[in-house]
Amino acid sequence: MLEIRWHGRGGQGAVTSVELLSLAAIEEEKYAQGFPSFGPERRGAPVTAFNRVDDKQIKIRSGIYHPDVVVVLDESLVALVDVAEGLKPTGILLVNTTKTLAELKKNIKFSGKIATCDATGIAWKELGVPITNTTMLGALLKVTGVVKIDSLDNPVKERFGRIAQKNMSAAKSAFDQVRIIS
């Protein structure tokens, strides 16, 4: 089972990301859970959201404390919250940033694999807005292979309608551009 924690700010679409990833996994006949950090949300405040994906039925319904993957949608969070908290040493930390490893290491205490992607740059170019949730989803699929990127097609179409294509090309750009830097 793969467990993922997403960090974003209220309004950046972390909850949409977990929903889209769950739907894509379910479309592949896998089992998945997607859920927000339960409780009230405020625009701009740090939020988390979670995924579980597995080939067999997922029974566990308690929280995720030791994720395999952490995705950070907003690089300003790195200085505010311990984004690597509980992350398995064998796991991956995926950050939307243009910073170097040395710069990131100032705030992040994690000695495992770190991957970065300039999702904000891609989102500006492809979508015209700095909303990076679908873009970072593309990056996540590249570094984990948890579902095929094509499996996002239907969920993204259903969710975004007219702007689905733009979101898919943003996801695909991130899929191509994400780099593992440590």
Add this chain to the structure above:
Amino acid sequence: MGKRVGMEVAIASAEAAALCKFDVAAVYPITPQSHVAEHLSDIVHEGRVDASFITVESEHSALSAAIGAAGTGARVVTATSSQGLLYMSEVLPIASAMRLPIVMIIANRAVSGPINIWNDHSDIMPMRDTGWISFFADNGQEVVDMTIQAFKVGEDRRVMLPVNVNMDGFQLTHMVEPIIMPEQEEVDRFLPAYVPYAALHPDNIVSMGTLGMPEIYAEAQKSKDVALVNSIKVVKEVWKDWEKQFGRKYEPIQSYRTEDADIALLTMGSMGETAEIAVDELREQGVKVGLLKIKLWRPFPFDELKKAIKGIKVLVVTDRAISFGGPGGPVFSEIRSALYDQPKRPKVVNYIIGLGGRDVTVEGFMDMVRRAAKGKLSERYEIYGVRG
């Protein structure tokens, strides 16, 4: 045989009601039930069912409107949570006394204070004695299935009672997960059209909800009690029908790995499957442990409980509500009382868990079993993991 979809469970519960072609939805939104209310409203607005959505100014009005609508012979759905359910409280026993098979989807949530929007069962427990049938779901699939089953049970002429379907707030309501959504044709085959026993109509004047003088009040209450007690036969029958048609089995008490168990956990609601994992892990360590999951809370399944506890020496009952100043959690009290006249009965231990959204992990359940193995805790009941 239905379509496997990924869907948020709250939305799926509204979809299940739509498959039952409700005539009226009367709902007031409240966290974490709001997506149910919003989605029922969408379904009516889009004309997907030929129904009215009654916007109301409170939960008290929601259930009152539901009663009025059901009195005309309509198939009615409502939904609420926490304070909303408490606000409905004075209307709840009227729905059952009038024998109106309203279906209520409840997103279980703690009650204030302190204000808390997260999940436990302290909203439904004080409503236990209002004469409603109560189902508890483990997962999204059960929420969908039970919502459909609820209409069939409630509307059965031998029952004619309202039914609530309990799904844990957030843990279930806000979860996107795979669900097999039955096809419309399948639900049509399962659920016959509702034929009310009596209906308000200007051409056929009847009175409903009249005064009950001392000469008749006790008889009216007995009639409700007999109807509720007897409804277990119909619940089991409907669940058999469901299993035959849809292949998913429902029982008032579902046993998991209890065949040779010395000790068993008992849960109600969404923590059941987490507890299953704890049972599996303890079994690997050689502990003879099993799990009982209560799916039917009212009418209470006495006979099924007696069968289910055979051979079990220690029963670890988990409650998700406190009975302040009482003997233990409400589930614990009932279980212990139900077993009192049994010649061979297990020791019964009570943990109160998951209050106001406090997480309970697999390790937590394993710890509870280990510490309860002797059949006694240092206190009469323990609020698991509480500080101070």
